[in-house]
Amino acid sequence: MTPRLALAGVTFTHPGADRAALRGVSLELTAGEIAMVAGAAGAGASTLLLVATGLAPRLVGGTLAGSRTIGARRCGIVFARPWTQLTGLCSTVEDEVAFGPASLGRPLAEVRAAASHAIRQLGIAHLAGRDPAHLSGGELQRVVVAAILALGPELLALDDPAAELDPAAADALYALLPSLAADGMTILIATPDVERAARVATRALVLEQGTVVADGRPADVLPVTEVGSLARAAGCPPPYPLDVPALLARIAPDAGGRAHDSSDAPPAGSGPDTGAIAR
Amino acid sequence: MSGWDLRIEDVRYAYAEVEALRGVSLAIRSGESVALVGKNGAGKTTLTRLLVALIRPAAGHVAVGDWDVALRRPDEMARRIGYVFQHADQQLFARSVREDVAFGTRRLGRHGPVDAVLEELSLASYADVHPYDVPAPLRKLVALAGVLAMEPGVFVLDEPTAGLDRSQRELVVAALRRRSALGVTVLAVSHDLGFVAETAERVLVMESGRLAADRPAREFLYDAGALAALSLRPPATAEIGRVLKLPDAPIRSEEVAAAMRGVRWKQNPE
Numbered sequence: 070m071t072p073r074l075a076l077a078g079v080t081f082t083h084p085g086a087d088r089a090a091l092r093g094v095s096l097e098l099t100a101g102e103i104a105m106v107a108g109a110a111g112a113g114a115s116t117l118l119l120v121a122t123g124l125a126p127r128l129v130g131g132t133l134a135g136s137r138t139i140g141a142r143r144c145g146i147v148f149a150r151p152w153t154q155l156t157g158l159c160s161t162v163e164d165e166v167a168f169g170p171a172s173l174g175r176p177l178a179e180v181r182a183a184a185s186h187a188i189r190q191l192g193i194a195h196l197a198g199r200d201p202a203h204l205s206g207g208e209l210q211r212v213v214v215a216a217i218l219a220l221g222p223e224l225l226a227l228d229d230p231a232a233e234l235d236p237a238a239a240d241a242l243y244a245l246l247p248s249l250a251a252d253g254m255t256i257l258i259a260t261p262d263v264e265r266a267a268r269v270a271t272r273a274l275v276l277e278q279g280t281v282v283a284d285g286r287p288a289d290v291l292p293v294t295e296v297g298s299l300a301r302a303a304g305c306p307p308p309y310p311l312d313v314p315a316l317l318a319r320i321a322p323d324a325g326g327r328a329h330d331s332s333d334a335p336p337a338g339s340g341p342d343t344g345a346i347a348r
Numbered sequence: 349m350s351g352w353d354l355r356i357e358d359v360r361y362a363y364a365e366v367e368a369l370r371g372v373s374l375a376i377r378s379g380e381s382v383a384l385v386g387k388n389g390a391g392k393t394t395l396t397r398l399l400v401a402l403i404r405p406a407a408g409h410v411a412v413g414d415w416d417v418a419l420r421r422p423d424e425m426a427r428r429i430g431y432v433f434q435h436a437d438q439q440l441f442a443r444s445v446r447e448d449v450a451f452g453t454r455r456l457g458r459h460g461p462v463d464a465v466l467e468e469l470s471l472a473s474y475a476d477v478h479p480y481d482v483p484a485p486l487r488k489l490v491a492l493a494g495v496l497a498m499e500p501g502v503f504v505l506d507e508p509t510a511g512l513d514r515s516q517r518e519l520v521v522a523a524l525r526r527r528s529a530l531g532v533t534v535l536a537v538s539h540d541l542g543f544v545a546e547t548a549e550r551v552l553v554m555e556s557g558r559l560a561a562d563r564p565a566r567e568f569l570y571d572a573g574a575l576a577a578l579s580l581r582p583p584a585t586a587e588i589g590r591v592l593k594l595p596d597a598p599i600r601s602e603e604v605a606a607a608m609r610g611v612r613w614k615q616n617p618e
Contacts, residue, residue, distance in 0.1 A: 109513060109515070110483035110484070110485040110486050110512075110513065110516065111483035111486070115483075115484070149484060149511060150435065150437070150484075199365070200364075200365070203363055203364060203365060203366065204389070205388045205389040205393070206388070206393075206434060206435075207387075207388025207389070208388050208389055229511055232510045232511045233388070233434075233507075233510065234388065234539070235386075235387045235388050235539045235579065235580075236539055236541070236579065236580050236581055237387070237579030237580070238387075238388060239539075240581075261485065261511060261512060261513035261514070261516075263513075263514075294514065295514050295542060295584060295601070296584045296588075298514070298601070299584070299585070299588070299601045299604060299605055300613075302601070302602070302605035303604070303605040303608035303609060303611060304608075304609060304611070304613060305613045306613055306615055308616075308617065310617070312584070313584050313587045313588060313591075315617065316588065317588070317591060317592075318617065318618065319613055319614050319617060320592075320611055320612070320613065320614070321611075321612040321613060321614045322612075323612065
């Protein structure tokens with residue numbers, strides 16, 4: 070199978086920058102993979118998305134060295150700041166989402182079908198008739214994701230796609246990704262929201278100063294999360310758990326033989342259970 | 349540095365086609381640290397913009413201390429309220445991070461602690477860099493640094509941790525806790541209940557332009573039913589506290605870690 074993306078020893082420098090944003094990056098992404106990119110601000114995650122989708126250097130300038138092969142027939146990218154991605158030409162959300170496929174010259178019926186499918190996927194049917202200029206940041210972010218999905222990308226790059234979303238909308242967006250990947254889409258996510266991304270990612274890349282320093286299963290390669298840091302402070306030995314269920318699973322049964330395992334934890338957001346706090 | 353109280357009385361506001369605030373009343377005491385939560389489009393940002401006179405209510409009354417906000421311009425409000433926009437790019441314009449951070453305090457005719465604030469937010473190495481050459485998440489910290497240097501009595505912050513990683517988020521939490529300890533009033537719009545747990549003592553919930561709940565943070569974050577009704581999930585600290593039945597409903601990470609000291613850990617994950 071041809072990889073959707075193949076980078077070999079890629080170094081990229083932004084225009085006017087005195088040091089490279091990516092250095093010697095090599096990786097291959099295939100159909101159906103969900104790869105998350107973790108790293109501190111400035112580590113190069115956003116730049117990797119621009120390079121992976123072909124926007125750098127073509128659109129943003131700069132210089133690229135090494136070998137890059139984009140096997141995906143179409144790439145889509147969602148930026149962290151959704152208003153930068155609006156066409157500014159459409160007065161309804163429906164038209165905004167239809168703009169991409171329409172600009173590819175597809176038949177009208179196909180354009181409408183692609184737009185309404187994407188609108189349903191993102192759960193924004195109630196916004197279809199609204200003016201994008203009057204939406205909140207979170208509403209707009211879902212509109213932009215729908216607009217990119219309507220283009221039918223084979224490689225989808227998401228730059229902190231839930232930054233503007235409330236937790237339920239963020240969970241819904243991440244929950245959509247495995248089904249897109251199951252249909253063959255390759256997804257590359259850069260986000261500081263490591264816990265949420267790690268729930269769906271099949272692979273994690275850790276960047277430090279433009280270099281990939283780790284590449285593997287999320288649980289094996291990701292840095293210590295907030296829950297991990299709490300566990301460490303509470304005396305848990307490494308490796309530190311990534312999330313709450315993993316932390317609870319690390320607790321040994323107490324003297325009475327009772328284990329605080331994750332089966333104690335109901336699914337997130339389930340019914341009220343507020344009387345259980347010992348005081 | 350001492351805080352101001354905030355009073356909002358029966359305030360209404362509409363954008364062209366949408367009624368964003370439908371009669372909201374609330375009061376925040378001087379020195380309180382309050383989180384404003386709610387779904388996208390609930391009216392949270394609109395409410396904060398009224399406080400700094402960026403928009404004017406169609407009806408109702410807004411006051412900051414003894415100032416009637418209706419009689420004040422946004423630049424006057426900056427003397428009392430430090431406002432950090434949801435999108436920091438909207439408030440950065442100087443040629444270097446240091447100049448940007450110094451701008452507000454200089455406009456107030458003061459010499460605020462610019463370098464100390466840059467240190468506090470780990471921005472010292474970016475002091476001479478153009479704000480737009482700073483990585484996007486750090487621009488948010490630059491905007492926050494600008495208002496910290498102004499030393500206002502009130503901070504109004506719109507999604508101060510969105511896009512930040514764990515270490516940057518910890519810097520914001522620590523900076524706000526220090527200001528709270530000095531008696532500064534903090535109102536933060538946030539979807540990040542982990543951040544809310546670490547900083548807020550009280551939570552206001554907005555729903556469709558109305559104030560739907562007003563509760564102590566500790567009680568609200570342990571109320572899985574109320575959170576679920578708002579499509580919110582408890583922060584990790586409260587989730588751990590609830591499942592392990594930790595005493596005193598801890599919500600801050602150091603409280604939870606301390607309450608877990610007696611726990612026996614398995615050496616390796618299974």
